[in-house]
Every structure is written in C-alpha cells, then in structure tokens.
Amino acid sequence: MATVIVVTSGKGGVGKTTTSASFATGLAQRGYRTVVIDFDVGLRNLDLIMGCERRVVYDFINIINGEANLNQALIRDKRVENLHILPASQTRDKEALTKEGVERVLNELRQNFEYIVCDSPAGIERGALMALYFADEALVVTNPEVSSVRDSDRILGILASRSRRAEQGEAPVKEHLVLARYAPERADRGDMLSVEDVLEILGIPLLGVIPESPTVLQSSNAGVPVVLEDGSDAGAAYGDLVDRFLGKNLPHRFITTQKKGFLKRLFGGG
C-alpha cells in the first residue's frame, strides 16, 4: 500500500522543493521505491533541484491528458536507485490539473511505488489544493518567521477541512512539522522564534529542524539534493528527518548553539 505525502507550506521560498528533493532521495536511499511529483504547473523547478532538467521529455499534464504514459514521463534518478521524478508542465494551463486526472495518475503510481511525494506550489490555489487533496501525510515546511508560521497554520486548516480524508470523514492527514532555515544562535539571542515557540503556536509534532546552511544553496547550484552532500549539517538533518519519518527515535541535532569560549565572546568573532 503506497503512502502519499504532500510537502506544503502556504508561503513560498521556505524550502518546499529542497525538502521534497531530499526527503524523496532519503527514502529511496533507504530502499523504498519512491516517486516525487512536481505540482507547480507553470513554474517547474523540482527538476532543476534534482539535477534532471535536461532529461524532461513529458510531464505530469501530458499524462493527465493521455498524451504520454507514465513510463515515458517518469525520470529515473541517476544517483539513487528506486527514485523517480515526475516533472511539472511549464506551459500548460493550470486548469488541466483536475481532481480526476490527478487521482488517476496517483492510482497508477500506487501500483509501483511505496512512497509518493507531492511537492506543492506556494499559495492556496488549485495546484496547492490538488497536491494536498489525496495526501495521507503532510510535511509542513515552516521558517522561524511570522509570515511563514501564519501561512503554515492556514495550510493546517486546509488539510483538516479540504483534503480527501477530511471530506470522506476518514482518519485525518498525519501532520509533521519541518522547521527549515533555523539559526540556533539567533534564537538564543531572542532575534528569531525558537523551535519551542513555533511548536507551541502550530501544535503539530516536529519531524525535523534543518539548520540555515550555505550547503543548501551550493547543492541546488549543482542540482544535487542536499541530503546527498557529505559533511553538510542540512544534509545530515534531512537524513535524520527521513529516519524519524520511518520510525527511528533520533534526538534533534543542530538546535542548540555550541558554547563560545570566554575569549571568543570577549573579542567577538563568528
């Protein structure tokens, strides 16, 4: 039985695609047959973050419209076995993303995959609603910043009222908080909402904290999901997140500051 997971946030630029890419890659690395779908019709970007932009031939809308079959459109990842990418269409009309069409494609994917990761576009328009409609679980990506937290709360409201599970009166979508771009030293200083603050406001279980890290940009420059970068804090945090999702009980790393020595405090610095 396949599990459908939406990666969503409401607000743009908080790390949905970065999270989708690393989460799907992490699941595949651990041996699960995984497909990651870009729902951002018109603004395709997952292909670029995954480094397969030059191999896109057919897309999600082509399949919905019956212009290609899944095997033609799915891109097999070259680095990680078990991982496939279904890119978004760049030019087509968003109206093509129908509930029936999306359901048909998901049902076909369920035959061959254990995890179906849906990378939601920003906002609460059709693309975002379609990405979350069929979800069994949701990764809500939030930055420790007021507008992001507020938008995440709105998305939680939509998950609870407008998902298929809500409409059919089934068990609710299982929610997970992913707190991205976290800077513990700034939180300690009182300049940034802390992990505890965000948890208290949103009230959903914490799946992972991803530290603010230059390697996120570097890996996107290279088209490599950051989870594959050895020695990267953010990559390691995504690895932990995947393990936790799969049921491992791991402590959260990268949420406290390393104590500075007296001299370092005296003379400032880093």
Add this chain to the structure above:
Amino acid sequence: MGLFDNIFRPSPNKSSAALAKERLQIIVAHERGSRRGSPDYLPALKKELLEVVRKYVPVDQSQIKVHLDREGGYEVLELNITLPDEEPQSRRGLEIPRNTGQG
C-alpha cells in the same frame, strides 16, 4: 563597540522573537476562530430572508450574501442584498415595482 556588548549583553526588555510569538499567538487564534466555519443556521436564515425579500422584489439566490465576522468579543452578521437595477425605483427600497411587466 563589540567588547562591552559581548560581555554584558543587555537582556532586552522584550526580544523581537518574544514579540513575534505574541503577535502570532493572537492572529493565529483569531484566524482559527473564524475558520471554524459559519454557524449551521446560516443557510436556512439566508433562504428565509430571500423568501421575504422576494415577496417584494424579484431577486435570485446569487444576489443575497450573508457573512458572519468575529471581531474581538462580538460577532457581526452582514447581510447584503443586491436589488435588480431596473429603474430609479430601486432607490425606493423594497417598494413593489409597479411596472413589472416591462422587464
């Protein structure tokens, strides 16, 4: 600059994060409240109001809007009926239009 700041970092009377948290808690509670959906008598209220108005003016379903807002401790029920804009008559409110046949 940095030397004294670093040693005796003043504990700010209220950090910006604390302010952010406080603001978020208020707005999120407010938005959750209004999200909880409208009371279930609203559709019936809307239907009956429409029936009353229709006794006097021909309006259809789409021209009546009922909206409920919560502000602070009280609720505001807003009722908006768009009367058909035939003649200047509409200014006279709910008076029965005499020349209905002309339409």
